[in-house]
Amino acid sequence: MQIAKEEIMEILQAYPQEQRYSLAILQDMQRKYNYIPREGMEALAEYLGCPLSSLYSMATFYKALSLKPKGEHIIKMCDGTACHIRGSARLRDGITRLLGIDNGETTPDGLFSLELVNCLGSCALAPVVVIDDTYYGKMTVEKLPGLLDTYRRGENT
Amino acid sequence: MKTIRICCGTGCLANGSLLVAEEFEKKISQASVDAAVECVAKRTGCHGLCEDGPIVTIMPDNICYYHVRPKDVDEILEKTIANDTPVERLLYQNEQGVKIMSQRENPFYAHQTKIALRNVGTISPDSLEDYLAADGYKALKKALTMSPEEILTEMERSGLRGRGGAGFPTGRKWRTAAGYDVFPKYVVCNGDEGDPGAFMDGSILEGDPHSVLEGMAICALAIGAEEGFLYIRDEYVHARRSIKEAIRQAEAAGILGDNIMGSGKKLHLSIVRGGGAFVCGESTALMASIEGRVGEPRAKYIRSVQKGLWDHPTVLNNVETLANVPYIILHGGASYAAVGTGGSKGTKVFAMVGKVKRTGLVEVPMGATLRELIFDIGGGIRNGRPFKAVQTGGPSGGCIPESMLDLPVDFDTLKKYGAMMGSGGMIVMDDRSCMVEVARYYVQFLCGESCGKCTPCREGLKQMLAILTDICEGRGRIEDLDLLEALGETMQEASLCALGKSAPNPVLTTLKYFRGEYEAHILEHRCPAGVCTKLTSFAIDPDKCRGCTACARACPVNAVAGTARHPHAIDAALCIRCGSCREACRFDAVYTEGRDLS
């Protein structure tokens, strides 16, 4: 993907040139591109006058940030305790079986990414799967193939 | 005038409450309701009983409906709003089959005392007017007439202790910060609620944002701060939106900003979006994150009330703590201290989840017993299975067995038994939860969430995970149990921050109270709960099986064979031991046994 320098500068210039805004700026980039492009990171280092290494350190520390481009649909599998004891591991295996991807991976066709997340605060509906901000509570292995198919057919975009 | 409150907490939203709210709003605006009855639809925060959402309450009749769908809207408007008759099928049905009309009579709510959650679920979080009508910002107004000393005294009198888990006396923390003559000072709200299975703070931020802002403003007056931050977890999209709007409203109304209620005092609040790191719930790591650095904690021998954000005096309080503050200032510390136990005053909010019948958010006086929480409020275990353990305090807490269910829940009691109340997560487990696997789960969680700075936490967790994985997969050795305990001791004693110091608790408590289960894994290569796949095989008892085919339909790999109304059987070669069949079976016909590892 070609990323325009002006676009990155627009994200940067929304904030003063202070270290305290580095996380917020990185998050804005993440939101815009679904990952942190290298160009963005380098431009930010220059903008804040800080070493690239400290930003790389942050980008690999905070799980909200990703260095790899993500798929079109992001499947967030909640593996909080409530979901865990109500069988989220089964769902995870199910997704791996159906899509061939594990946590942090993206399908070769770029359609789905799988992210294991800790707790989405909907424990009463455990186990919960969230696809692109739509919550699916009380999920079962049985329902998975049909649900994924709706995304394959583009019904939920 | 009738008010229709539609719960729009995260749980109900996930259940589709937005569609219900939109339907109500649409129908009311179309005036399809009898024009003689004035009514308004209100989107509120979490009602607590998320399990049975979307929840709709009708005021002032105090009728509460559960599992409401958009298609029910017409009927509710016609029967309840226009003609004062309840829609029977949407009411709560108790164990005796009796339909219950009001929320107060519902056993889930009957035992609760709401202070921190006083407005959550009753007011519209987007409406400053609603908050003001519920005595909102009266405490701030009162605090503006008080000296800092008077505020501090009132806070100390209340006995309020930090709700994030550590339980440090809030009044004392504020007083220490007030005592330093170094400016600027900061007030920070810790909204990085990270314990998996806990969502108390998120619900307050979402459902009653102004109460948190008011608590921060009162703190700022007491310590002399003019700037504050709310650090809110990345995942809490609704909470951030709600707080952002509340800050905007409060500033526009002159309640916050350059001239607090005309007093000439200032307070500027801003939101910092968390980066997705559990360790940032740790105060010094959170501050590092606000400063735009990697969230590593530092040694706290010098406290952050002295040197916190940018080395300036900083008070950091948890969301629930702050939500209690306006109540204390308005009603007096003594009235707050009248609730609770000797050492733990007031109430505590718990997120009760897992294998309990009624899952959701509850607030009870400190000192309520686990049994009251799980059985009286929660209704006991789902599907009639036996209770096995309750995990409190998240990854820092411990697993408590049935013999200890009558212990009061407060800051000090559970600690004596190796567990802790923690921030309020409460995960109930039945006989199909494996305690070794639960310990392994928490250790694995922490392996990814530790900041990785200090040796005992980073390396200790890594080795613990290797050992626990071995045990779960049949490679454990009996001497591993002593090693786990020795590792646990070193981590507790020598780790840098509270995350590392408390990280072994889930392992140590399960070892203490469920040692037999570890031994079964190691010595008999058997997982008594039938969870550890390497040690479990599934089978169907032909005497119990009715041939209902539920298991066959649930099996993701078609390993269950059989025809309808005849006993089914599992093909062990195909079975992936996921347990879906056991979950699906209503006749308890699927059972587990050990596996021959050779």
Place this chain on the structure above:
Amino acid sequence: MKITINQIPCECERGESILQIARRNGIEIPTLCWHDGFPGQGACRLCIVEVIEGGRAKIVVSCVYPVERECEVLTESEKVRRQRGMILALLRKKAPDSPEIQALCERYHAPEIERFLPETGSRCVMCGLCVKACGELSVGAIATVNRGVEKEIATPYHEPSSACVGCGSCAYVCPAGAIPVQEMEDVRIIWGKTFSLVHCQDCGRVIGTAEELAAAAKKSGQEPDTLCADCRKKMIALSFRHTYGEIHR
């Protein structure tokens, strides 16, 4: 004020760390992440000691624990030895190839635990000194990457860093010999990057990499050094002598 360390009375200032006081009094406390230039990281936890204050004993980390009142410090109590031994056993598992860690394990009797027996692998103990040194003395070319048990120290994207000047400060402060530096006649290879070495114009000794000297010159606003520290002193002395003449006593 006064405290005792292993029953030895020691004078100290309020707020000083126990480790500093112990060192001044010749009492040994092992540590990996402490360097006089970069004190107080509190990362390796080897320097734990037991402090008895007002009759209560607790384990503290001596490199960051400030002495605020009179107390008794034990650096070799039974508890300290047990915890320190476990920490060393964990470090040996982490950095089996480091002779320095092996030596510490022997000196402090780290327990031989079958599960933690060393395999081959890295030498890094994640003490963080290299990152400190690079950030504060040099250019900040390396930092911690990832978190939790996966945490490591690396250059951005694990590629040769464009910022690195090859000064070698990181390798110099490393207590475990974990940062490989190859130095040949005219080149130094570190962090996967090759630097050309500059030799002293007078004596021919290596004075640094060209990039390092250029970076230092940029900071000070002067021309890059061409002489080693000794020869530069000699040169200054000569010019002083030329200006002021020989001093006769």
